[in-house]
Amino acid sequence: MLSVNGLCKSFGTHKVLDGVNLTLNPGEVVSVLGASGSGKSTLIRCINGLEKFEAGAITVDGFDVAKPKELAEARRRSATVFQQFNLYPHMTAVENIALAPVEVLKRPKAEVIAEARALLDRVGLAHRADAYPAQLSGGQRQRVGICRALAMQPRYLLLDEVTSALDPEMTAEVLDILKVLATTGTTMLFVTHEIAFARSISHRIVFLEKGELIADMPTADFFSERGRSLPRVAQFLSKLQGEAL
Amino acid sequence: MRYTEFTPYDIVLLLQGLSVTLWLFVASTLIGGALGLGFAVVRYYRVPVLRQLVHGLAELLKNSPVLVQLFLVFFGLPVLMKINLTPSQAALITLSGNTAAFVYVIAVSAIEAISREQIEAARVFGLTRWTILRRVIAPQALAFAIGPLTGLLVNQLQVTSLISVIGVIDLTKVGNILNLRTLKPFIVWAVVGALYYLTAKAVAYAGSRLERRLRAHTDWKGV
Amino acid sequence: MGFDLSILAKHVPFLLEGLWLTTVVCLGALAGSIVLGIVVAACRTAASPLARRLSAIYVDVFRNIPFIVQLFFFYFGLPEVGIYIEAAPTGIIALSIAGGAYTSDVIRAGILAIEPGILEAAEVSGLTRRKIFTKVILPIALRTSIRPLGAVCVNLVLTSSVLSTITLNELTGSAKIVAAETFRPFEVYAALLVAYACLTYAVSGLFGAVHRHVNRHTAGEVA
Numbered sequence: 001m002l003s004v005n006g007l008c009k010s011f012g013t014h015k016v017l018d019g020v021n022l023t024l025n026p027g028e029v030v031s032v033l034g035a036s037g038s039g040k041s042t043l044i045r046c047i048n049g050l051e052k053f054e055a056g057a058i059t060v061d062g063f064d065v066a067k068p069k070e071l072a073e074a075r076r077r078s079a080t081v082f083q084q085f086n087l088y089p090h091m092t093a094v095e096n097i098a099l100a101p102v103e104v105l106k107r108p109k110a111e112v113i114a115e116a117r118a119l120l121d122r123v124g125l126a127h128r129a130d131a132y133p134a135q136l137s138g139g140q141r142q143r144v145g146i147c148r149a150l151a152m153q154p155r156y157l158l159l160d161e162v163t164s165a166l167d168p169e170m171t172a173e174v175l176d177i178l179k180v181l182a183t184t185g186t187t188m189l190f191v192t193h194e195i196a197f198a199r200s201i202s203h204r205i206v207f208l209e210k211g212e213l214i215a216d217m218p219t220a221d222f223f224s225e226r227g228r229s230l231p232r233v234a235q236f237l238s239k240l241q242g243e244a245l
Numbered sequence: 246m247r248y249t250e251f252t253p254y255d256i257v258l259l260l261q262g263l264s265v266t267l268w269l270f271v272a273s274t275l276i277g278g279a280l281g282l283g284f285a286v287v288r289y290y291r292v293p294v295l296r297q298l299v300h301g302l303a304e305l306l307k308n309s310p311v312l313v314q315l316f317l318v319f320f321g322l323p324v325l326m327k328i329n330l331t332p333s334q335a336a337l338i339t340l341s342g343n344t345a346a347f348v349y350v351i352a353v354s355a356i357e358a359i360s361r362e363q364i365e366a367a368r369v370f371g372l373t374r375w376t377i378l379r380r381v382i383a384p385q386a387l388a389f390a391i392g393p394l395t396g397l398l399v400n401q402l403q404v405t406s407l408i409s410v411i412g413v414i415d416l417t418k419v420g421n422i423l424n425l426r427t428l429k430p431f432i433v434w435a436v437v438g439a440l441y442y443l444t445a446k447a448v449a450y451a452g453s454r455l456e457r458r459l460r461a462h463t464d465w466k467g468v
Numbered sequence: 469m470g471f472d473l474s475i476l477a478k479h480v481p482f483l484l485e486g487l488w489l490t491t492v493v494c495l496g497a498l499a500g501s502i503v504l505g506i507v508v509a510a511c512r513t514a515a516s517p518l519a520r521r522l523s524a525i526y527v528d529v530f531r532n533i534p535f536i537v538q539l540f541f542f543y544f545g546l547p548e549v550g551i552y553i554e555a556a557p558t559g560i561i562a563l564s565i566a567g568g569a570y571t572s573d574v575i576r577a578g579i580l581a582i583e584p585g586i587l588e589a590a591e592v593s594g595l596t597r598r599k600i601f602t603k604v605i606l607p608i609a610l611r612t613s614i615r616p617l618g619a620v621c622v623n624l625v626l627t628s629s630v631l632s633t634i635t636l637n638e639l640t641g642s643a644k645i646v647a648a649e650t651f652r653p654f655e656v657y658a659a660l661l662v663a664y665a666c667l668t669y670a671v672s673g674l675f676g677a678v679h680r681h682v683n684r685h686t687a688g689e690v691a
Contacts, residue, residue, distance in 0.1 A: 048592045049591075049592070050588055050591070050592065072594060075592060075593075075594045076594050079592075080589070080592045082585060082588070082589060084583075084585050086583070086585040086586050086588065086589035087586075087589075088586060088589075088590070088604055088608070089586070089608060089686050090607045090608050090611060090686065099593070099595075099603060100593035100594060100595060103595055103599050103603065104593060104594040104595055104599075132685035132686060133686075134685060134686050135685065148589075148593075152593065152594075304665070305661060305662070305665050308622070308626075308664065308665040308668040308669065309626070309660075309661040309662075309664040309665050309668075310626045310627070310629035310630075310640065310664055311626075312629045312630055312632070312640060313629055313640055313643075313657055313660050313661055313664060314661065316640075316643075316644070316647070316653065316657045316660075317653075317654065317657035317658060317660075317661060320647060320653035320654075320657065321653040321654030321655075321656075321657045321658065322654065324651070324652070324653055324654055325471065325654040399532065403532075403533070403534040403535070404534075405534075406534035406535075406536045406537060407534075407536060407630065409536070410536075410633055417534065417536055417537060417540075420537065420540065421540070424540065424544055429548075430540070430541065430544030430545040430548055431541070431545050431548060434537055434540050434541035434544070434545065435541070437537050438529075438533040438537045438538070438541065441532070441533050441537060442529065442532045442533050445532040445533075446532065
């Protein structure tokens with residue numbers, strides 16, 4: 001279980017997260033929604049240890065992210081896919097995927113590389129396995145990014161606005177893959193602007209506004225009267241009226 | 246009688262050496278600076294033949310060791326042209342020429358950094374090329390070039406140390422003399438190094454002060 | 469006695485020996501500079517304030533003291549502390565230390581240019597700091613550093629001429645001998661000047677080619 005308790009985080013005097021509580025159980029797909037600047041990305045960056053926080057606790061299968069000695073174990077249980085892909089520019093797609101499994105998990109290289117190729121095949125990139133990031137399109141890069149995360153066999157997959165840097169066509173490429181992952185039991189914490197998609201794959205929706213967690217409820221409830229009874233949620237959803245939900 | 250220990254007079258000796266270094270540095274900077282600017286003007290006016298000549302010379306001086314340039318002038322020139330050159334004269338000629346080559350490169354890129362439109366606008370107002378060069382290009386180019394020029398001067402100060410090899414009694418040569426006499430290389434070269442270091446820092450400081458003043462000036466003009 | 473290069477012909481093999489020594493010394497110093505530059509760049513970008521401070525002092529000191537003073541410090545100083553090595557290794561050591569200061573600047577710039585997100589990805593994946601440095605930071609920084617390293621190498625070649633002052637008969641040292649034997653210093657040093665210029669052009673051309681080859685994938689086109 002991944003659990004966040006009373007998480008508070010500020011940048012200077014600006015409170016980004018204010019007493020956030022959240023749990024993610026194995027097998028669950030939870031989407032985090034909210035306007036830009038609501039603290040969604042910071043939440044993920046606190047969970048994977050990229051940001052320090054002032055108050056509260058985050059544990060991943062019991063390992064405390066705030067304790068330097070436990071952070072490595074906590075990180076080993078999760079993997080992050082980034083908005084800007086952040087692939088290693090000097091490595092091919094396969095090498096990008098294989099680096100951490102070989103160096104961190106100490107698995108045999110040949111085995112890891114075979115597995116990396118299989119992963120790339122699953123996302124339709126078998127033919128681009130030996131290409132460098134600069135030679136790939138944005139959508140292809142993000143698919144490699146997803147493979148890189150999956151290769152660590154994480155118990156929790158953290159997705160930080162993974163389609164925000166992509167155009168609609170490429171977004172569809174990436175979402176198709178996430179859909180398959182969601183239906184095959186991968187545990188995901190999905191920070192996104194893709195409301196319709198979040199609705200279609202999530203078990204639960206978490207809604208953040210100005211760093212406060214306003215709603216945490218089953219997807220069906222969030223998009224029904226129960227969600228709309230919360231003024232902020234209603235406001236957020238009404239802005240998206242034009243979009244097909 | 247041999248003085249193997251340091252004497253108070255050694256301080257005077259060091260300061261004399263430093264003053265020779267400084268004087269050659271300043272003189273070669275002034276001559277080289279003027280020469281380099283002249284080269285850049287030749288390029289700006291697209292003077293035929295001379296322009297290619299200047300460019301080739303600058304490339305050659307930039308891409309060869311100053312020590313070899315020094316040998317060419319000190320040992321080579323007198324034989325070829327049947328003249329006499331003192332070590333100081335040879336040093337001044339070489340250092341000035343070398344500085345000129347680098348000033349030329351900096352000046353050319355500074356001039357090129359100024360937009361063509363500005364120059365054309367000035368021309369539309371009927372300003373002569375000379376006035377444009379003096380009033381429009383020069384002030385802006387200087388503000389642009391002052392940073393690289395400071396770097397160049399710090400470098401050229403260190404280059405002066407090579408003139409000790411042809412017998413000029415500069416700071417490095419004094420170091421050599423003291424080193425041979427006292428046989429205390431660590432102390433001698435550390436002191437000589439420290440004097441160079443402090444001088445370099447002073448040059449760099451003066452450059453950054455000047456840069457701030459020039460930039461303030463252009464900022465103010467921009468308002 | 470006019471300008472006559474033909475007198476050099478029979479000394480070419482001897483000069484080529486000098487060129488070979490220059491090449492060996494420069495390759496040694498380049499390797500030394502890169503190793504030192506990597507270590508110092510790592511310190512200068514390290515989390516530890518002490519490491520940052522010490523490495524910054526090293527760079528500042530060795531960039532602001534003339535190379536010849538550094539060279540004499542080692543050449544005359546090392547025997548004082550019981551280290552007796554020949555001129556060539558002394559020269560390689562001194563050049564490496566001086567070059568290391570510049571190389572560390574180049575590599576540091578390469579490190580600072582890496583997108584923070586890439587390092588975050590490496591950190592989150594659980595790689596140790598050492599692995600992140602050797603597998604991600606260094607390979608990326610070295611790739612972007614190749615062209616500026618070419619400029620450092622050109623400077624090493626030019627600076628290596630100063631080693632002739634500690635009895636090392638590299639290219640400049642050999643030319644000095646030829647000049648003394650032939651009594652034709654102008655021809656000898658003029659030819660040497662051009663030879664160094666060609667050498668530096670070759671060096672920067674080589675580094676440019678290596679740069680293009682190594683970075684052929686990262687500049688790439690989207691397929």
